[in-house]
Amino acid sequence: MSLTAGSTAVGASNVGRPFAKLVSRPREIVAVRCSLNYGVAAILTKLQKDCATPLPVLRHVADAMAADMRAGISVDGGSDLKMIPSYVDTLPTGNERGLFYALDLGGTNFRVLRVQLGGKAEGIIATKFEQVAIPPELMCGTSEELFDFIASALAKFAEEGGKFHLPLGRAREIGFAFSFPVRQTSINSGVLIKWTKGFTVSGTVGEDVVACLNAAMERAGLDMRVSALVNDAVATLAATRYWDEDVVVAVILGTGTNACYIERMDAIPKLSEQTSISGIMIVSTEWGAFTGCLPLTEFDREMDAESLNPREQIFEKTISGMYLGEIVRRVLVKMSEVGLFGGSLPEKLFTPFALSTPDMCAMQRDTSRDLEGVGSILYDVLGVNSDLCARRVTVDVCETIAKRGGQLAGAGIVGILQKMEEDSRGLIFGKRTVVVVDGGLYEHYPQYRSYLQEAIVELLGSEISRNLVIHHSKDGSGIGAALIAAAN
Numbered sequence: 001m002s003l004t005a006g007s008t009a010v011g012a013s014n015v016g017r018p019f020a021k022l023v024s025r026p027r028e029i030v031a032v033r034c035s036l037n038y039g040v041a042a043i044l045t046k047l048q049k050d051c052a053t054p055l056p057v058l059r060h061v062a063d064a065m066a067a068d069m070r071a072g073i074s075v076d077g078g079s080d081l082k083m084i085p086s087y088v089d090t091l092p093t094g095n096e097r098g099l100f101y102a103l104d105l106g107g108t109n110f111r112v113l114r115v116q117l118g119g120k121a122e123g124i125i126a127t128k129f130e131q132v133a134i135p136p137e138l139m140c141g142t143s144e145e146l147f148d149f150i151a152s153a154l155a156k157f158a159e160e161g162g163k164f165h166l167p168l169g170r171a172r173e174i175g176f177a178f179s180f181p182v183r184q185t186s187i188n189s190g191v192l193i194k195w196t197k198g199f200t201v202s203g204t205v206g207e208d209v210v211a212c213l214n215a216a217m218e219r220a221g222l223d224m225r226v227s228a229l230v231n232d233a234v235a236t237l238a239a240t241r242y243w244d245e246d247v248v249v250a251v252i253l254g255t256g257t258n259a260c261y262i263e264r265m266d267a268i269p270k271l272s273e274q275t276s277i278s279g280i281m282i283v284s285t286e287w288g289a290f291t292g293c294l295p296l297t298e299f300d301r302e303m304d305a306e307s308l309n310p311r312e313q314i315f316e317k318t319i320s321g322m323y324l325g326e327i328v329r330r331v332l333v334k335m336s337e338v339g340l341f342g343g344s345l346p347e348k349l350f351t352p353f354a355l356s357t358p359d360m361c362a363m364q365r366d367t368s369r370d371l372e373g374v375g376s377i378l379y380d381v382l383g384v385n386s387d388l389c390a391r392r393v394t395v396d397v398c399e400t401i402a403k404r405g406g407q408l409a410g411a412g413i414v415g416i417l418q419k420m421e422e423d424s425r426g427l428i429f430g431k432r433t434v435v436v437v438d439g440g441l442y443e444h445y446p447q448y449r450s451y452l453q454e455a456i457v458e459l460l461g462s463e464i465s466r467n468l469v470i471h472h473s474k475d476g477s478g479i480g481a482a483l484i485a486a487a488n
Helices: 038-050 055-074 136-140 143-157 209-219 232-241 298-305 314-319 321-336 357-364 372-382 388-424 440-444 446-465 476-487
Strands: 007-009 097-105 109-118 124-133 172-178 182-186 189-192 224-230 247-253 257-264 280-284 433-438 468-472
Touching: 038 321, 038 388, 055 388, 055 446, 097 143, 097 232, 097 476, 109 143, 109 476, 124 143, 124 476, 136 143, 143 209, 172 209, 172 232, 172 476, 189 209, 209 224, 224 232, 224 476, 232 247, 232 257, 232 280, 232 433, 232 476, 247 388, 247 440, 257 314, 257 388, 298 314, 298 321, 314 321, 314 388, 321 357, 321 388, 321 440, 357 372, 357 388, 357 440, 357 446, 372 388, 388 433, 388 446, 433 440, 433 476, 440 446, 446 468
Parallel strands: 097 172, 172 224, 247 433, 433 468
Antiparallel strands: 007 468, 097 109, 109 124, 182 189, 247 257, 257 280
């Protein structure tokens, strides 16, 4: 099989080695290797038991995901999954020409991008993008403050020249990748349902986010109009579909998480009156809200209760990059109370979200004999001194949380494919099928990535898995938003 760069055929062998041998395996329970007091050992053992994802649990999650998708796409409010129609029923073909812009807003940073398209002959001629950090105060400020800040950055960026040419008499068009739950009413309008990912901006929920951006661009004196509103998952699917027509699912695994897929129009009962020449539409599952039969711990429940959105986004809180490090920190706090780190405990250890998911990844990747890197992170980030035994415990906690997250994400992907396979009467698993994944968590956390792939193979079996390609797309949402703007 010929694979593009960044792709993994999850059931195939790799350089002569079976896939299963490529997946990092969990360490043995630490209590076997070093002398732990009873309290720490008991916490670790219970954590591993509560987070366990054996095949029956993964199968239950996949089945529940497929069932919730079916219920959510039948009627609004039918399940935890919003199953939001994107109104994107025309995908890029390669014939698009001209200059198009994109705004990608989905986390603590946003990106602005422009792309010059040259049709089938020249493809993507040139691209340029800039990334802008959102000041923390704007994440909890007013709608006007946030969108004025974004419009100001767009105005500075919107300058043509060189390889970028706007045809005479043509208005600037922008694709808006907005990665928060929106009730979409057309290709270029959508009402914000709620903020996620730590945003609590006032005055936006219940409003059309396209109207908010258009008004801000007008206040900034910027001559530009939004021609397509999409989320990052939909944009990523469009970007990779531009190059590979076998792409049917896109998943975002970064600070937050979501997944979308290509659905047949006749399989969307809640859009029974909607017509489409293509007969298909991308549907955004909003799977972060999934709650079915997840293996949760006391630490998950405490974190959820203290979060900005309690009892919401439970799947997101178990698999996405914003939360994994915080779950580990909460486990370490409880272990420290029974003597994991000895002596007095610093305030940093008790600071919510002090430990990040990249810290987790770095500790798991430490191969030094004394786990010196783990010790440095524990001291620099949480302020605790640690012996080798405490460092080993910490790594096992990281691995337990990462394994659960990766395997649950894999089960979610299988649930989506399962639903598509049943509806298409066998047209998905019998041919080459591509699932594209974007996001820093998937890209930079190899153990998490391996556990995700392992779960997919375990659920589908080696024969079906040979036809499935997991393709990593880096920063595809910006290009995808511009391509959708061009196609529509």
